[in-house]
Amino acid sequence: MKRVQKSKMFVLLGLLTLTIVLGGCQDKKDSGKDSSTDKSSQTTKTEPTMGGSIVVGIPQDIEDSLDPHKAVAAGTKEILFNIFEGLVKPDETGNFIDAVAESHAISDDGKTYTFTLREGIKFHNGADVTVDDVKYSIERCADTSNGEPLVSAFSNIAGVETPDGKTVVIHLTEADTEFLAYLTTAIIPKDNENPDTDPIGTGPFQYVSRSPQENIIVKKFADYWGTPAYLDEVTFKVLSDSNAIVTGLKGGSIDMFARIDSTQSAELKDDFTIYEGSMNLIQALYLNNAVEPFNNIKVRQAMCYAVNRQEVMDMIADGKGTAIGSSMFPAFGKYYVPELADMYPQDVTKAKELLAEAGYPDGFDMTITVPSNYQQHVDTAQVLKEQLKQIGINAEIQLIEWDSWLSDVYANRDYQSTVVGVDASALTGGALLERFTSDSPVNFINFKNEKYDSLYQEIKKTTDDARQVELYKEMETILAEDAANVYIEDMACEVALNPEYDGYVFYPLYVQDMAKIYKIEE
Numbered sequence: 433m434k435r436v437q438k439s440k441m442f443v444l445l446g447l448l449t450l451t452i453v454l455g456g457c458q459d460k461k462d463s464g465k466d467s468s469t470d471k472s473s474q475t476t477k478t479e480p481t482m483g484g485s486i487v488v489g490i491p492q493d494i495e496d497s498l499d500p501h502k503a504v505a506a507g508t509k510e511i512l513f514n515i516f517e518g519l520v521k522p523d524e525t526g527n528f529i530d531a532v533a534e535s536h537a538i539s540d541d542g543k544t545y546t547f548t549l550r551e552g553i554k555f556h557n558g559a560d561v562t563v564d565d566v567k568y569s570i571e572r573c574a575d576t577s578n579g580e581p582l583v584s585a586f587s588n589i590a591g592v593e594t595p596d597g598k599t600v601v602i603h604l605t606e607a608d609t610e611f612l613a614y615l616t617t618a619i620i621p622k623d624n625e626n627p628d629t630d631p632i633g634t635g636p637f638q639y640v641s642r643s644p645q646e647n648i649i650v651k652k653f654a655d656y657w658g659t660p661a662y663l664d665e666v667t668f669k670v671l672s673d674s675n676a677i678v679t680g681l682k683g684g685s686i687d688m689f690a691r692i693d694s695t696q697s698a699e700l701k702d703d704f705t706i707y708e709g710s711m712n713l714i715q716a717l718y719l720n721n722a723v724e725p726f727n728n729i730k731v732r733q734a735m736c737y738a739v740n741r742q743e744v745m746d747m748i749a750d751g752k753g754t755a756i757g758s759s760m761f762p763a764f765g766k767y768y769v770p771e772l773a774d775m776y777p778q779d780v781t782k783a784k785e786l787l788a789e790a791g792y793p794d795g796f797d798m799t800i801t802v803p804s805n806y807q808q809h810v811d812t813a814q815v816l817k818e819q820l821k822q823i824g825i826n827a828e829i830q831l832i833e834w835d836s837w838l839s840d841v842y843a844n845r846d847y848q849s850t851v852v853g854v855d856a857s858a859l860t861g862g863a864l865l866e867r868f869t870s871d872s873p874v875n876f877i878n879f880k881n882e883k884y885d886s887l888y889q890e891i892k893k894t895t896d897d898a899r900q901v902e903l904y905k906e907m908e909t910i911l912a913e914d915a916a917n918v919y920i921e922d923m924a925c926e927v928a929l930n931p932e933y934d935g936y937v938f939y940p941l942y943v944q945d946m947a948k949i950y951k952i953e954e
Contacts, residue, residue, distance in 0.1 A: 480950035485665040486933060488944070489680055489689040491805040493645050493670045495835035499627040500618035501573050501582045504874075505838060506713075506855050506942045511668055513943040514650060515556075516618035516633035519547050519566065519600070522859055524948075526940045528612055531658075532561060532619045532634055533600075542607030542895050545615070547600045553657045555621050556638035563594040568622040570602065580873045584866065585614040585858075588892075607895045613858040636661040636947040645670055650946075662935070662950035672834075674807040687930040690944060693808055694750040697926045707927040709938040712763045713853035714756060714864070715809070717800065717816055717918035720848055722878035725796055732915035734786035736776035738823045739816060741920050748811040752924035758908040759854070759864050761922040763940050767861045767904045772912045773919075783823045795824020801841055801850045804831040808923060809851045816851070816918070842876050853923060855942040861904040862891070868911060879916045 494508045500516045503509055517531040530536060533547040553561045574586035581587050588608055593601040604611065624632050631639045636658065637650035648668040652661045669686055671677055678699050680686040697706055717735070719726040726732060745753040754762055757772030787795060802813045810831065817827040827849075832840065841847045856863040866872060868879045869888050884907055891903045912919070929936050935949045 479953040480662055480935065481953045482662055482950075483664050484662075484951040485667070486663055486688060486930075486946070486949065486951075487667045487669050487686045488946070489671045489677060489686040490668045491670075491674070491691075492672060492803075492834040494642070494648060495838055497628050498631040498639070498642070500620065500631070500633070501569075502628070504842070505834075506853075507834075509857075510942055510944045511648060511650075512618070512631070512633075513635075514637040514666070514946050515631055515635045515639055516620070517635050518616040518618055520612060521616050522939065522941060524937045524939050524945065526859060528616070528859075532566065536612075538612070542609055542611075543604045545602040545604070545611065547602075547615075549598050549600065550657055551598075553634060554655045555634055556632045556653055557621065557624075558655070559621060561619060561634060562622075563597060563600050565622045566600045566619050567592050567594050569617065569619045570600075573617055583614055583617055584872070585611060585862075586617075606892060608892065609895050609897070609900070610858075610860040610862055613860045613863070616858060637666060640665075645672075659947070661947040663946065666946045672805045674805070681928055681930070687933060688928065688936075688949075690925070690927045691808070692926050692928050693748065693811070694752065694926070697928070700928050703931075704928045705931050705934070705936075707925075707929065707936050707938070708752075709925045709927075710754070710761070710763065711853060711855075711923040711925040711942070712761055712940055713855040713922065713942065714759050714761055715812065715851070715853040715920045715923050716759075717813075717920065718850050718852065718854075718877050719917055720845060720878055721880065721916065722845070723848060725790065725792060725798075726848065728790045729914055730786045730790035731792065732918070733776070734783040734790065734823060735820065735825070735918050736915045737779045737783035737786065738825070739776070739819050739918055739920070740778040741773075743819070744812055744815045744920055747815045748808055749924050753921040755921050756919050758912045758919060759868065759917075760861075760904075760908050761864075763922075764856075764861060764864070766901060767908070769905050769908050772908060775912050776915070780822050787823060787825075792824075795826065797826045797828070799828050799830050799848045801830045801832060801837070801847045803834045803837040803852065805834050806852070809853070812920060813851045842874075845876055845878060851920075859940060861900070862888070865904060865907050865911075868907075868916065877917060879911070879914075881910055881914060884910045 492507050496505050496508055497503050500512050503512060519533040520528040521531040523529050532550060532553060534550040536547045538545055555561060570592050573583040574581050574589045588604050588606055590603040590605045618633055620627055621632050636653055636656045638653045640649040640651050642648045651665045671680060677689050678696050681700060719732055721727055741755040745751050755773045757775050760768050762768050800813045802809050813829050820827050841850050866888060867874045869885050870880045887903050887907050891900050894900055927936055932952055933949055934952055937945055937948050
């Protein structure tokens with residue numbers, strides 16, 4: 433007998449005076465093993481055991497850096513989440529909990545953040561965490577000697593003080609009610625000379641080894657300050673060929689894979705536990721606004737009118753997902769503007785008229801560059817290609833390796849268009865919207881709008897919560913009206929887990945918390 437457990441997670445994220453409503457819909461469909469008890473009426477259906485190991489499939493190797501301050505890829509960060517912690521860290525409900533710090537206080541004017549370090553907290557190399565390590569980590573990410581700071585929000589830091597051996601005080605130039613979210617930035621040892629290859633953190637797992645294009649192995653940290661991990665070891669195994677996912681799961685070479693597609697889910701549902709949730713990201717056809725013809729707003733708007741997002745979701749995920757109209761996903765309920773999803777209903781006639789007005793009455797040729805290891809994005813590009821044909825746009829799909837996408841598209845901005853999903857690096861509205869300000873180093877679509885920039889500057893100067901929300905919504909509306917991208921959806925997320933394990937938890941960020949997963953007691 434199969435049972436289904438449904439629950440809705442409505443999350444309140446307290447951020448000084450800022451409260452973000454984070455919501456995720458989570459379903460868990462069991463394989464049929466031990467299904468006599470409905471999990472909706474209790475916390476777990478199984479007894480966890482300490483020990484054991486698991487192999488988790490991942491779609492790409494770590495191509496950017498094991499250094500948490502330099503890592504930019506979401507796939508890298510979801511692994512490093514298990515190794516590193518900041519002064520605070522997010523939990524699965526979206527709240528910030530103290531981590532390296534045991535407590536914190538924020539001044540009434542929002543300019544001074546004071547942290548008291550946790551007593552006896554250790555790095556994975558056995559050394560105690562000191563205020564000097566914390567100061568070093570923050571100042572390293574705020575350093576501008578090589579250009580932009582590693583954490584853009586840290587450009588607001590006026591100074592860091594350590595008045596005693598347990599206290600760290602961060603002074604800001606201007607009040608920032610969202611600053612606490614950025615203090616999830618990893619604390620690393622001041623004396624670690626090789627963080628790129630020897631990552632040392634304070635998390636529940638410590639780094640063991642990496643075999644390029646094969647795996648990354650971590651093991652349980654015995655001296656972890658918090659609730660210890662259940663598993664002794666986790667191997668993240670690279671499976672860049674999406675066709676190997678089902679084979680690997682059914683054959684036993686991997687025990688878990690996150691973000692499977694609907695076809696894979698259908699193949700696995702009888703033998704695996706399938707968790708359903710939301711990816712909390714913005715999937716779009718991202719357009720390089722600096723190159724022709726995408727530097728023409730009418731071209732971009734025409735493309736928006738040409739696309740049927742529900743058809744995309746029907747084709748790639750059996751209708752699962754949430755159509756969106758700007759760079760904000762529904763989990764950020766406080767800022768989310770649902771009506772923007774209705775700004776461009778499919779209208780082929782209107783799209784053709786706009787193309788003609790833009791000087792392209794017969795359409796044009798274009799290239800959609802897609803990372804080959806993300807099948808959902810590849811499938812989306814295929815559907816978009818057929819939809820764009822209706823208005824005379826001939827799209828060629830160019831598949832590239834993930835490391836090439838990071839360098840060519842994301843870093844060098846050498847592309848026309850791309851289909852990917854963009855997540856929030858922190859639990860703030862700015863984490864999704866700041867990237868499209870004109871001078872942002874991660875504005876990979878080259879979007880430029882003076883009003884958009886001025887709105888963000890106003891956000892940075894105000895501590896009025898209601899006004900901030902209003903300004904963020906204005907920024908979202910500009911992205912939609914200017915058709916900065918062809919927005920598609922917040923994608924559905926399905927996770928396959930071997931029924932010998934339990935404890936998987938969704939987060940409002942793109943992470944995999946392996947410390948909560950355990951082997952079921954025999």
